[in-house]
Amino acid sequence: MPRITLPDGSTRDFDHAVTPYEVAADIGAGLAKAALGAKIDGVLSDLNTTIEHDAQLAIITDKPRDDASRHDMLYLVRHSAAHVMAEAIQRIIPGVQLVYGPPLDTGFYYDMAVPEDRPLSSNDFELIEAEIEKIILENRPFTRVECPVAQGLDKLRAEGSKYKLDNAERAIVAGSDTLSWYVTGTPGANWEDLCRGPHVPSTGRIGAVKVLSLASSYWHGDENSDRLTRVYGTAFPSKKELDEHLELLEQARARDHRVIGKKLGLFHIDDMVGQGLILWTPKGSVVRTELQNFIAEELVKQGYTQVYTPHIGKLDLYRTSGHFPYYQESQYPPIVERESIEQLAQEGCSCAELANRLRDGEIDGYLLKPMNCPMHIRIFNSQPHSYRDLPVRLSEFGTVYRWEQSGELNGLTRVRGFTQDDAHLFCTEDQIADEMIGCLSLVTKIFRTLGMEDFRVRVGLRDPDSDKYVGDAANWDKAEQACKDAAATLGKPFSMEQGEAAFYGPKIDFVVKDVIGREWQLGTVQVDYNLPERFGLSYIGADNAAHRPVMIHRAPFGSMERFVGVLIEHFEGAFPLWLSPEQVRVLPISEKSAGYAKEVHAALAAAGLRTTLDDSNDRIQARIRVAAEEKIPYMAVVGPRDAEARTVSVRARGVQKDLGALPLVEFVKGLSMERDDRGEFTLKESMVPEAAGAG
RNA sequence: GCCGCCGUAGCUCAGUGGUAGAGCACACCCUUGGUAAGGGUGAGGUCAUGGGUUCAAGUCCCAUCGGCGGCUCCA
Numbered sequence: 001m002p003r004i005t006l007p008d009g010s011t012r013d014f015d016h017a018v019t020p021y022e023v024a025a026d027i028g029a030g031l032a033k034a035a036l037g038a039k040i041d042g043v044l045s046d047l048n049t050t051i052e053h054d055a056q057l058a059i060i061t062d063k064p065r066d067d068a069s070r071h072d073m074l075y076l077v078r079h080s081a082a083h084v085m086a087e088a089i090q091r092i093i094p095g096v097q098l099v100y101g102p103p104l105d106t107g108f109y110y111d112m113a114v115p116e117d118r119p120l121s122s123n124d125f126e127l128i129e130a131e132i133e134k135i136i137l138e139n140r141p142f143t144r145v146e147c148p149v150a151q152g153l154d155k156l157r158a159e160g161s162k163y164k165l166d167n168a169e170r171a172i173v174a175g176s177d178t179l180s181w182y183v184t185g186t187p188g189a190n191w192e193d194l195c196r197g198p199h200v201p202s203t204g205r206i207g208a209v210k211v212l213s214l215a216s217s218y219w220h221g222d223e224n225s226d227r228l229t230r231v232y233g234t235a236f237p238s239k240k241e242l243d244e245h246l247e248l249l250e251q252a253r254a255r256d257h258r259v260i261g262k263k264l265g266l267f268h269i270d271d272m273v274g275q276g277l278i279l280w281t282p283k284g285s286v287v288r289t290e291l292q293n294f295i296a297e298e299l300v301k302q303g304y305t306q307v308y309t310p311h312i313g314k315l316d317l318y319r320t321s322g323h324f325p326y327y328q329e330s331q332y333p334p335i336v337e338r339e340s341i342e343q344l345a346q347e348g349c350s351c352a353e354l355a356n357r358l359r360d361g362e363i364d365g366y367l368l369k370p371m372n373c374p375m376h377i378r379i380f381n382s383q384p385h386s387y388r389d390l391p392v393r394l395s396e397f398g399t400v401y402r403w404e405q406s407g408e409l410n411g412l413t414r415v416r417g418f419t420q421d422d423a424h425l426f427c428t429e430d431q432i433a434d435e436m437i438g439c440l441s442l443v444t445k446i447f448r449t450l451g452m453e454d455f456r457v458r459v460g461l462r463d464p465d466s467d468k469y470v471g472d473a474a475n476w477d478k479a480e481q482a483c484k485d486a487a488a489t490l491g492k493p494f495s496m497e498q499g500e501a502a503f504y505g506p507k508i509d510f511v512v513k514d515v516i517g518r519e520w521q522l523g524t525v526q527v528d529y530n531l532p533e534r535f536g537l538s539y540i541g542a543d544n545a546a547h548r549p550v551m552i553h554r555a556p557f558g559s560m561e562r563f564v565g566v567l568i569e570h571f572e573g574a575f576p577l578w579l580s581p582e583q584v585r586v587l588p589i590s591e592k593s594a595g596y597a598k599e600v601h602a603a604l605a606a607a608g609l610r611t612t613l614d615d616s617n618d619r620i621q622a623r624i625r626v627a628a629e630e631k632i633p634y635m636a637v638v639g640p641r642d643a644e645a646r647t648v649s650v651r652a653r654g655v656q657k658d659l660g661a662l663p664l665v666e667f668v669k670g671l672s673m674e675r676d677d678r679g680e681f682t683l684k685e686s687m688v689p690e691a692a693g694a695g
Numbered sequence: 696g697c698c699g700c701c702g703u704a705g706c707u708c709a710g711u712g713g714u715a716g717a718g719c720a721c722a723c724c725c726u727u728g729g730u731a732a733g734g735g736u737g738a739g740g741u742c743a744u745g746g747g748u749u750c751a752a753g754u755c756c757c758a759u760c761g762g763c764g765g766c767u768c769c770a
Contacts, residue, residue, distance in 0.1 A: 109765095120699090121699080121700075122699090122700070213700095213764055214698095214700075215699065215700095215765030216697075216698030216699055216764095216766065217698080217765070218697080218767075221767070222767085227697075227698055228698090228766095229699075230698095230699095232765080262706080263706085269761095269762095271760070271761055271762095275760095275761075275762095322770090323770070326770080327770055329768095330769070330770080402770090404769075405697095405767080405769085406761095407696065407697075407767085407768095408696095408767090408769075410763095414769090502770070503770085526770095589729050589730090590728060590729090591727060592727070617726085617727090618728095618733085619726090619732085620728065620729060620730060621729095621730065621732070621733090622732050622733080623731095624730050624731055625730095625731035625732055626732090628731055635730085637729070639729050640729090641729080649729075656730090656731075657730070658729080
């Protein structure tokens with residue numbers, strides 16, 4: 001007879017098989033009432049699952065006490081909500097066939113095949129939500145019905161639901177010996193869905209559901225298979241939590257770098273220029289330039305040298321590196337010389353033939369560079385090297401072009417032309433570890449300066465069962481160990497992922513978490529044995545013999561485009577002084593102070609500060625509002641009193657009041673220091689200590 | 696690339712087959728105001744582009760271009 005062990009270690013003995021609900025009721029009526037499901041020996045289960053043997057049991061309630069049980073609770077609620085939404089949609093559109101409806105971290109979706117003559121549209125959302133609301137109010141129980149495999153398959157065949165039949169067949173292949181349905185209500189009388197569960201006890205326990213968006217998907221994710229309609233939604237046990245979540249979505253939208261970028265005029269993407277090609281406006285260019293300068297300063301400290309390379313190079317270069325034609329589909333097509341084209345035309349070469357001959361290397365041309373490394377390699381190779389020269393560290397803010405699929409393009413974070421903070425290190429095996437550590441310290445320094453302390457590293461290792469990797473096993477072992485050792489020096493946890501290595505070497509990736517918890521994959525450090533081989537690189541060792549160097553590719557911030565995009569979202573457009581396109585705005589109270597305002601403006605400009613003078617014909621309130629909306633860090637308001645005393649009245653971003661008057665020279669000095677230290681609001685904090693961090 | 700939705704003034708967006716709209720921004724005038732919107736006047740449009748249906752198209756249909764959300768992809 002079962003002995004139930006609860007999370008606190010206490011046990012309860014029963015002389016008969018019990019359900020989690022009964023155990024909960026045995027503990028207390030309140031718990032039973034709050035219960036939504038259970039974890040039996042670590043397996044998330046229905047509340048009325050029969051427990052016949054000794055088991056560990058945790059009751060999942062609608063008021064979870066820790067993250068793990070909150071995750072489980074939301075899983076139950078959302079999985080159940082997916083069913084209710086599917087039922088609602090089938091009520092509205094009877095011909096809809098169900099495919100697959102799992103919960104997600106932030107909600108759930110349901111894939112369905114919708115009749116062509118009655119597509120779903122977002123106009124249907126209100127209707128669907130109203131229908132969901134009805135089903136929730138009816139508070140029908142989720143009833144599990146199990147049946148033997150053969151009988152279940154017959155039932156699905158009889159219903160003609162090919163997708164569910166496929167799901168069932170997959171479940172059987174995976175080892176299921178029964179099939180289960182969940183009925184919302186009474187079997188035979190109410191709506192049902194093939195599902196392994198578990199679910200909340202009844203539809204009334206779902207709380208609040210919101211239908212969010214429509215998308216399309218493919219059956220099994222295969223683009224040659226059936227196209228399905230995916231309906232996204234989210235659910236919470238209460239309306240309050242749902243509203244809070246929707247509020248968070250709003251906030252994320254307000255933080256979107258595309259929205260802020262447009263509002264603050266940081267960058268522009270122009271139809272006439274091309275998709276995924278960024279035009280950096282004057283303001284955005286300031287942010288990028290300041291960032292590049294900062295990174296470049298650190299690189300000099302680390303012994304890097306800077307190079308410049310052209311935007312195009314001969315196809316042969318990329319044939320040697322292997323980028324062409326191997327990654328051809330993600331490159332802009334080659335540029336072929338006019339004479340070659342004319343000659344081919346005379347020969348009557350067809351387009352198809354041209355494509356083939358290009359691919360096969362029979363026609364010369366140029367490629368818009370998809371990678372900087374081949375050119376850096378040729379720089380390395382332009383001179384003989386001694387082991388005494390190594391490591392050679394060639395860095396470049398190198399612009400590359402890749403043909404990303406049009407559906408993938410997204411603001412600054414996924415583009416077709418971008419500038420990597422790229423560098424290639426040519427070193428000996430023994431130097432790999434130190435070079436990796438150098439890369440990590442650069443990343444740490446820059447993230448810390450930007451207040452992005454929350455980042456993690458991911459070490460990508462080879463898949464031991466695969467033979468796709470180049471280089472010998474001993475080298476791989478050493479390189480992987482170097483990556484792990486380097487990651488360990490950070491003193492924070494890092495993950496190791498097998499099979500995530502590039503085919504030419506292991507790597508370390510950097511993933512930052514922004515202020516609202518989203519993760520962004522930025523840069524990467526990769527060890528490469530392949531390219532030195534392909535280009536026949538060598539250095540002369542202490543033994544006076546030629547040796548093959550190892551290459552490290554590193555772009556710790558990925559691309560300037562993506563990095564600035566992430567920064568825009570991180571700061572919500574409110575950049576620290578040193579990055580701000582406009583650092584301080586001078587605001588005369590009225591025309592009477594225009595002369596002094598010009599003086600203030602000139603003094604700030606002379607100190608190299610980016611400043612403007614707003615002497616437009618508006619009241620001071622209106623001009624302050626405009627400057628605040630533009631997220632300018634400091635305002636210098638000047639009136640007759642300031643002109644008299646040679647002061648400025650300081651107002652700082654994030655503080656809804658005048659911070660008081662400061663002598664002009666002090667103001668210039670304070671701003672200059674804050675800028676040079678790349679600090680955040682050190683001047684503001686010196687004026688109002690209690691406002692520290694309020695910005 | 697695929698599916699769905701969308702494209703109206705610089706921006707945000709209304710617009711029911713029948714005369715093209717609002718707010719903000721912009722220009723000019725009045726106002727000279729000490730810390731988050733003072734008032735007035737005005738200019739601004741090939742309703743993404745090209746076809747079609749119709750007496751009549753911003754509105755309906757088709758194609759193209761572009762955006763968004765997903766799917767797939769990401770050296």
